[in-house]
Amino acid sequence: xxxxxxxxxxxxxxxxxxxxxxxxxxxxxxxxxxxxxxxxxxxxxxxxxxxxxxxxxxxxxxxxxxxxxxxxxxxxxxxxxxxxxxxxxxxxxxxxxxxxxxxxxxxxxxxxxxxxxxxxxxxxxxxxxxxxxxxxxxxxxxxxxxxxxxxxxxxxxx
Amino acid sequence: xxxxxxxxxxxxxxxxxxxxxxxxxxxxxxxxxxxxxxxxxxxxxxxxxxxxxxxxxxxxxxxxxxxxxxxxxxxxxxxxxxxxxxxxxxxxxxxxxxxxxxxxxxxxxxxxxxxxxxxxxxxxxxxxxxxxxxxxxxxxxxxxxxxxxxxxxxxxxxxxxxxxxxxxxxxxxxxxxxxxxxxxxxxxxxxxxxxxxxxxxxxxxxxxxxxxxxxxxxxxxxxxxxxxxxxxxxxxxxxxxxxxxxxxxxxxxxxxxxxxxxxxxxxxxxxxxxxxxxxxxxxxxxxxxxxxxxxxxxxxxxxxxxxxxxxxxxxxxxxxxxxxxxxxxxxxxxxxxxxxxxxxxxxxxxxxxxxxxxxxxxxxxxxxxxxxxxxxxxxxxxxxxxxx
Amino acid sequence: xxxxxxxxxxxxxxxxxxxxxxxxxxxxxxxxxxxxxxxxxxxxxxxxxxxxxxxxxxxxxxxxxxxxxxxxxxxxxxxxxxxxxxxxxxxxxxxxxxxxxxxxxxxxxxxxxxxxxxxxxxxxxxxxxxxxxxxxxxxxxxxxxxxxxxxxxxxxxxxxxxxxxxxxxxxxxxxxxxxxxxxxxxxxxxxxxxxxxxxxxxxxxxxxxxxxxxxxxxxxxxxxxxxxxxxxxxxxxxxxxxxxxxxxxxxxxxxxxxxxxxxxxxxxxxxxxxxxxxxxxxxxxxxxxxxxxxxxxxxxxxxxxxxxxxxxxxxxxxxxxxxxxxxxxxxxxxxxxxxxxxxxxxxxxxxxxxxxxxxxxxxxxxxxxxxxxxxxxx
Numbered sequence: 059x060x061x062x063x064x065x066x067x068x069x070x071x072x073x074x075x076x077x078x079x080x081x082x083x084x085x086x087x088x089x090x091x092x093x094x095x096x097x098x099x100x101x102x103x104x105x106x107x108x109x110x111x112x113x114x115x116x117x118x119x120x121x122x123x124x125x126x127x128x129x130x131x132x133x134x135x136x137x138x139x140x141x142x143x144x145x146x147x148x149x150x151x152x153x154x155x156x157x158x159x160x161x162x163x164x165x166x167x168x169x170x171x172x173x174x175x176x177x178x179x180x181x182x183x184x185x186x187x188x189x190x191x192x193x194x195x196x197x198x199x200x201x202x203x204x205x206x207x208x209x210x211x212x213x214x215x216x
Numbered sequence: 217x218x219x220x221x222x223x224x225x226x227x228x229x230x231x232x233x234x235x236x237x238x239x240x241x242x243x244x245x246x247x248x249x250x251x252x253x254x255x256x257x258x259x260x261x262x263x264x265x266x267x268x269x270x271x272x273x274x275x276x277x278x279x280x281x282x283x284x285x286x287x288x289x290x291x292x293x294x295x296x297x298x299x300x301x302x303x304x305x306x307x308x309x310x311x312x313x314x315x316x317x318x319x320x321x322x323x324x325x326x327x328x329x330x331x332x333x334x335x336x337x338x339x340x341x342x343x344x345x346x347x348x349x350x351x352x353x354x355x356x357x358x359x360x361x362x363x364x365x366x367x368x369x370x371x372x373x374x375x376x377x378x379x380x381x382x383x384x385x386x387x388x389x390x391x392x393x394x395x396x397x398x399x400x401x402x403x404x405x406x407x408x409x410x411x412x413x414x415x416x417x418x419x420x421x422x423x424x425x426x427x428x429x430x431x432x433x434x435x436x437x438x439x440x441x442x443x444x445x446x447x448x449x450x451x452x453x454x455x456x457x458x459x460x461x462x463x464x465x466x467x468x469x470x471x472x473x474x475x476x477x478x479x480x481x482x483x484x485x486x487x488x489x490x491x492x493x494x495x496x497x498x499x500x501x502x503x504x505x506x507x508x509x510x511x512x513x514x515x516x517x518x519x520x521x522x523x524x525x526x527x528x529x530x531x532x533x534x535x536x537x538x539x540x541x542x543x544x545x546x547x548x549x550x551x552x553x554x555x556x557x558x559x560x561x562x563x564x565x566x567x568x569x570x571x572x573x574x575x576x577x578x579x580x581x582x583x584x585x586x587x588x589x590x591x592x593x594x595x596x597x598x599x600x601x602x603x604x
Numbered sequence: 605x606x607x608x609x610x611x612x613x614x615x616x617x618x619x620x621x622x623x624x625x626x627x628x629x630x631x632x633x634x635x636x637x638x639x640x641x642x643x644x645x646x647x648x649x650x651x652x653x654x655x656x657x658x659x660x661x662x663x664x665x666x667x668x669x670x671x672x673x674x675x676x677x678x679x680x681x682x683x684x685x686x687x688x689x690x691x692x693x694x695x696x697x698x699x700x701x702x703x704x705x706x707x708x709x710x711x712x713x714x715x716x717x718x719x720x721x722x723x724x725x726x727x728x729x730x731x732x733x734x735x736x737x738x739x740x741x742x743x744x745x746x747x748x749x750x751x752x753x754x755x756x757x758x759x760x761x762x763x764x765x766x767x768x769x770x771x772x773x774x775x776x777x778x779x780x781x782x783x784x785x786x787x788x789x790x791x792x793x794x795x796x797x798x799x800x801x802x803x804x805x806x807x808x809x810x811x812x813x814x815x816x817x818x819x820x821x822x823x824x825x826x827x828x829x830x831x832x833x834x835x836x837x838x839x840x841x842x843x844x845x846x847x848x849x850x851x852x853x854x855x856x857x858x859x860x861x862x863x864x865x866x867x868x869x870x871x872x873x874x875x876x877x878x879x880x881x882x883x884x885x886x887x888x889x890x891x892x893x894x895x896x897x898x899x900x901x902x903x904x905x906x907x908x909x910x911x912x913x914x915x916x917x918x919x920x921x922x923x924x925x926x927x928x929x930x931x932x933x934x935x936x937x938x939x940x941x942x943x944x945x946x947x948x949x950x951x952x953x954x955x956x957x958x959x960x961x962x963x964x965x966x967x968x969x970x971x972x973x974x975x976x977x978x979x980x981x982x
Contacts, residue, residue, distance in 0.1 A: 080335060081335055082333055087239025087242045120245075
């Protein structure tokens with residue numbers, strides 16, 4: 059026996075909470091692996107240089123995206139650089155943030171690199187951060203071969 | 217068709233279970249460079265790019281943007297297409313339309329997947345409706361298994377028929393295709409002895425999951441003719457996404473989407489007698505059972521004729537209509553690439569560049585794609601811009 | 605380029621939480637676009653859906669709206685990117701000569717997910733993702749970079765928010781029509797310096813559909829077709845550090861292609877109205893520069909000059925823009941739908957008088973890595 063929508067009633071929408079939780083293991087590739095090993099084992103930051111356009115990529119790549127050319131020239135870049143830009147994250151997002159907000163992020167052009175490296179800024183108050191300031195990498199004592207082996211960048215001490 | 221389009225280059229990685237050497241963009245880069253090399257082009261010759269994979273296998277959002285280091289997309293038009301298992305063939309069709317539109321002369325289409333980075337079945341299960349289906353649908357295997365049970369009951373097909381398909385594809389890969397993931401020759405007995413995954417499907421009836429990438433370069437007619445002497449012309453394309461709830465598909469003894477997509481592609485291409493007119497077929501057979509049940513959907517045999525066709529041996533490399541000289545999906549399955557590999561392999565056949573997989577005199581080839589939710593794509597490729 | 609016209613458009617009202625499902629929203633705009641075009645679903649011979657697996661929370665997300673958009677009846681594909689890219693794919697289908705009438709449907713329910721987690725997934729899992737980058741703090745890096753390079757002020761960015769939220773009051777579809785002052789913006793809660801709450805777009809659910817046809821069909825079936833005169837898309841480098849975030853190279857390239865096709869040489873003179881993708885207030889200033897509405901670094905002067913106000917020479921975002929409604933994936937298609945209404949003279953209280961040529965724009969990826977530009981005309 060068919061009834062109309064009005065007769066059936068019971069309107070109102072339901073919501074079902076859920077979460078997609080999938081495990082992942084990402085491959086760093088040859089260039090990425092070497093980048094991380096050098097940081098882990100030697101506290102040295104390396105980039106790759108394109109022989110055509112001269113761009114020095116940090117993190118390093120095996121192909122220059124600008125020229126689409128295979129590149130294999132490894133260049134050590136400084137662990138100090140210039141801050142190109144920054145922000146302070148002031149909102150909390152569970153599961154994705156490395157630190158409790160507020161925390162500072164910046165893009166640092168390491169001496170000798172053409173690319174900027176996005177990373178955390180530490181040992182500095184938000185109101186003291188300036189575009190153009192000189193900063194230096196602080197390496198963790200116990201390093202694992204990942205992005206946070208560099209703990210953060212702090213103001214360069216002269 | 218306003219602008220004829222031909223494939224002028226194909227490249228793919230050596231597909232593996234776990235390509236741990238490569239970061240995703242690097243995997244893509246290998247296929248892209250090989251495609252450019254095969255066509256003797258550089259990235260500067262590429263006018264636009266279309267790329268596809270299935271997001272949750274690598275958990276990267278906006279893959280077109282992320283891919284730039286490997287896809288060559290820096291300062292180029294690039295977009296992403298994704299449709300599940302048919303992604304590879306959908307990307308191929310998108311590449312075709314990019315060129316056929318006349319907006320871009322030379323188009324790079326890339327399909328890739330680095331399945332080893334995730335739990336494939338878990339990721340696939342997120343395709344099911346989160347409220348109605350997700351809790352109980354077990355990935356891609358369940359529905360296909362249920363389909364074969366229905367087919368066996370209706371037409372008298374056997375598990376051995378499916379095993380023949382598996383043996384054919386695996387042996388082709390072993391003997392002819394250095395790029396294939398699985399390259400081990402097997403026997404019917406070995407298939408029959410392999411453990412059941414989901415009755416009636418056994419381990420050796422199933423496709424693997426692979427890491428790999430494929431790149432195919434499309435070009436409009438006058439460009440294509442300048443790039444290569446033997447472009448692989450696209451004569452017909454068809455896409456069909458019929459079902460939405462997986463449960464709607466269980467009990468179907470055939471694949472209506474394949475039938476309809478083939479109908480569209482065949483009409484465009486002028487194919488009226490598929491079995492006679494095709495010289496080779498590169499078919500997306502994700503499980504050996506599909507290699508029995510879906511032949512009729514392509515018009516390659518009469519209804520219920522799958523077992524007869526397979527048992528006849530006519531689809532082996534030395535038969536009248538070799539199917540899957542590359543080894544097909546049963547030997548290699550980097551999901552976002554798989555459908556594109558079928559198109560690429562079909563193109564290599566008519567270009568005479570299939571090397572050990574080459575079927576002599578291959579002039580007209582059909583390539584298919586399959587994916588959730590029982591969707592299909594069909595492409596007809598030929599050595600001539602028109603069917604003779 | 606052969607002529608292609610938009611012959612039907614539809615949008616849902618954009619809101620924080622739309623109780624309708626993905627399929628119901630897609631069905632709503634499909635039906636309304638068909639009604640607008642005076643067609644039935646049987647007239648559609650191919651579709652493009654725009655769905656994103658992350659935003660929709662499922663693999664093969666386009667499955668959710670297959671039936672609702674009639675995509676189970678005809679050749680179809682799914683573009684996973686901003687709606688402008690979906691529209692472009694639709695155009696390609698028509699230009700190939702193999703299809704006559706294309707339906708493009710974009711939908712998303714941003715309220716269903718955690719946007720920061722979803723946009724965090726844009727970043728490379730081997731490198732920057734672990735920093736907790738998302739759409740907001742990455743854009744903050746860009747805003748700071750842009751302000752620093754050209755001396756743009758937070759006040760000038762705030763003026764974009766003021767303008768657009770006010771414009772939204774005349775748009776029945778908009779999510780956030782607001783009467784605010786620049787001071788309100790400057791005093792609003794800091795999210796990621798210098799982006800404040802009122803510099804940012806809201807979380808919106810919604811859907812949009814457009815129907816396009818080739819010239820012959822458009823002239824026969826439609827009394828007020830809106831022609832696509834030019835289109836271009838382009839992507840910049842991926843890693844944020846590989847780009848000068850204050851630059852707009854990819855947009856300049858995309859716009860150049862679209863302008864070239866449309867024969868536009870002086871955008872401010874020749875374009876009557878523009879709908880650009882202002883996910884954040886500062887972006888409207890940057891995109892105006894990339895579109896050649898003003899010189900590099902002059903975005904701030906541009907907003908101050910009043911040129912882009914409703915009564916200015918080139919109104920930008922009369923709909924209220926993305927700042928007033930941000931259903932991700934949909935918003936670029938909505939920009940196209942809005943310009944169609946403008947060119948038809950059907951934009952009601954937000955109508956720019958006498959609009960004959962319009963620009964619609966969408967972006968893709970972090971900090972506008974990719975851009976897609978449409979030029980439309982009567």
